Amino acid sequence: MLWPMFFLVLAFCGIAVLGVLSVRVALEVRRLSRAVADGSERIARAGEDLERAAGPLARRAARAGAAGRS
Template sequence: MLWLFVWTGLAFCGIAVLGVLAIRVHLEVRRLSASIAAGSRAIAGAAEEFQRTAEPLAVRAGEIARR
């Protein structure tokens, strides 16, 4: 009968450890997704700035090519 209590206690501890690890994974995934979102916003801003600055150069290059 003692073994039944021991195994039940060990099973409970194992499930508790898995629960704690699942919570830690969830928090890390949230932090990673926030970091990816910030990086995505930064890349989008850089792409818009690049497009804004490259457009006059493309127009000038087109004028040179027509000559």
């Protein structure tokens, strides 16, 4: 009777360890998804800033090209 009880306790400990590890993985996944979302927002903001900065430059280049053709 000792060995079945020992294996039952061992199985319970194994399931408990797997449960703790799954909670840790879930927390890390949540943290990683927040970091990815933050990076995505930063990239979007940088793209918008680049568009805003490129607008006047493109207009200046278009005027210079039109002046060179006439």
